[in-house]
Amino acid sequence: MERGIIAMAGWLSLYIWSVLVMNGEVDGDQLVDITFLxxxxxxxAVCLDGSPPAYSYSEGYGNGSNSWIVYLQSGGWCSSKIECYNRSTTPRGSTYPFIGNQTNFSGLLDTNSTFNPDFYNWHKVYIYYCDGSSFMSDIKHVDPRTNVxxxxxxxxxxxxxxLISKEMxxxxxxxxxxxSAxxxxxxxxxxxFRNLFSKTSRVKCISDSGFIIHGKGHLGDHYREKYYANVIRTHGLRKSLPKSCTSKMNPNLCLxxxxxxxxxxxxxxxxESAFDAFQIEYNTLPVVGGRLGWSNCLGNLRHCNSTQLGIMRDFRNTLIGALLKLKQSLSRGMFVHSCYLHGHILIIQxxxxxxxxxxxVLANKTIAQAISDWYFxxxxxxxxxxxxxxxxxxxSSITPDLFVHKCLATLSNHPTCNYS
Incomplete structure (x- = not known):
């Protein structure tokens, strides 16, 4: 009887919580003001258009007061001066469009302990990406023709x-x-980043959908090589690239x-996804005529023909092959699934x-479980x-609100998903 009352109380608590979430009275994420530096x-130290850098910051507390997450926004690259000029007129090359806006903190940045039990009360920083070079370029002179x-x-x-001045x-x-980028x-x-901290600090990095492959000898390799070589040339990156790479091979491959x-x-x-949607659509398909003729397939994988599936399978084998060639390290974690996706960390789903x-899931762990266990x-x-x-x-084919409800039920009822 007592166990039944406790179970009913748990369900009632879950129900009330899910209603509050869906009504917007309690949220699974947080809106955070943007700071313009x-x-x-x-x-x-300015964006492509000369606007100031921007970031959003949520202060940590409790047992998270000495812990920090720094998140770097996605957004691709620009590979020519005209492309970078065009980018400078958008939120990917300027922070001016963000004036008066806020940043939505969710997923790994979520401040709700139910959705993000291991990291909810950490200091969290979201850095806006506005230079198109993965924060690697440093050309002294401003382009006189485009003012970029x-x-x-x-x-x-x-x-x-x-951030160091904030005691990070x-x-x-x-x-x-x-x-991504x-x-x-x-x-x-x-x-x-690791060198910013003492040797006793636990410092680790997570790359979410950023293992962009060259894939020498595989479909699209020359296209990819040319594109990223142009990124390097446009932004003057040769001296900034990892010396461990440039010392032993063509620097144009070192992105x-x-x-x-x-x-x-x-x-x-x-x-990573072994079928990374961005890399397949934008780094592979251009050599077979682009997305033309792929709309049905990309909209519904069941409509892909044997040729299309063969191209996707070749990409998968190439990416996994590149991952398996990496130097083995006990400190390196890896979660490579087969969903047709790109980007995970900030999405509750x-x-x-x-x-x-x-x-x-892999090895009976969700992405959050795997990364949390690895980090700690x-x-x-x-x-x-x-x-x-x-x-x-x-x-997911269900509405976001219903997904939140199902997510809460999963966290409540399945110990394998309760990783606090």
């Missing part, structure tokens, strides 16, 4: 200095994480993580409750889905 302008400024490396430097340097735990930024700056990630000394977690997304050294995690050699549709 105007003091960076005299230092030349290439100073991404300075942005990273001054924002880190700003005293952190016991710190994490640098990014998605932000994930590549994470791997390129990972060891530099590809497969050639430098193995030399990163800081613990690193690679979160992919972070907190990936088990509801087409059963997107509770267990290592290095898993690749080798059973599914075809892409899976893992997107």
């Amino acid at each position: 105007k003091s960076a302008i005299p230092k030349g 400024t290439y100073r991404g490396a300075r942005i990273f430097k001054v924002v880190m200095e700003e 340097g005293n952190a016991q735990n710190a994490m640098l994480v990014g998605t 932000g994930a590549m930024t994470t791997t390129l700056h990972c060891d530099k 590809f993580p497969e050639y430098y990630v193995g030399d990163i000394k800081t613990p690193l977690f690679l979160l 992919e972070w907190t409750c990936s088990s509801l997304q087409g059963n997107n 050294d509770r267990s290592s995690f290095r898993q690749i889905d080798i059973e599914n050699d075809l892409p899976r549709n893992c997107s």
Whole structure:
């Protein structure tokens, strides 16, 4: 009888909570004001259009008061002067469009202990990406024809200095994480980030959907090589690239993580889809005529023909092959699934409750469980889905509100999903 009353009380609590979430009275995320770092302008640390760097910051508390997460926004790259000029007129090259706005903190940045039990009360920083070079460029002169400024490396430097002034340097735990281009930024700056802290601090990096492959000898390799070589040339990156890579091969290949990630000394977690939607659609399909003729397939994987599935399977094998060639390290984590996706960390469907997304788990762990256990050294995690050699549709067909309800029920009733 007592057990039944406790169970009923638990369900009632869950029901009330889910209603509050769906009514907006309690949220699974948080809106955070944006800070514009105007003091960076005299230092030349500015976006493509000359606007100041911007970030959003949520202060930590309790047992998270000495722990920090720094998230680097996604947003691709620009590979020519005209492309960078066009980018400078958008939120990917300017922070002016964000004046008066706020940043939505969710997923790994969520401040709700139910959805994000291991990191909810950490200091959290979301850095806006506005230079198109993964914060690597540092060209002294402004382009006189377009008035575009290439100073991404300075942005990273001054924002880190700003965070250190907020006592980030005293952190016991710190994490640098990014998605897509932000994930590549994470791997390129990972060891530099680690050097900001004492040797006794636990500092680790997470790359979410940022293992952009060259894939020599495979479909699209020349296209990818040319594109990223143009990024390097446009932003003057040769001297900024990892020396462990440029010392042994063509520097034009040294933006590809497969050639430098193995030399990163800081613990690193690679979160990837073996069928990464961005890389397939934008780094592979252009050599077979682009997305033309693929709309049915990309809209519904069941409509893909054998040729299309063959191209996707070849990409998968190439990406997994590149990952398996990396130097082995006990400090390196890996979660490589087979869902047709790109980006996970800030999305409740992919972070907190990936088990509801087409059963997107490996070794009986969700993405959040795997990364949390790895970060806190509770267990290592290095898993690749080798059973599914075809892409899976893992997107949710239910409404966001209903998904939150199901997510809460999952967290409440399944101990395997309760990773606090």
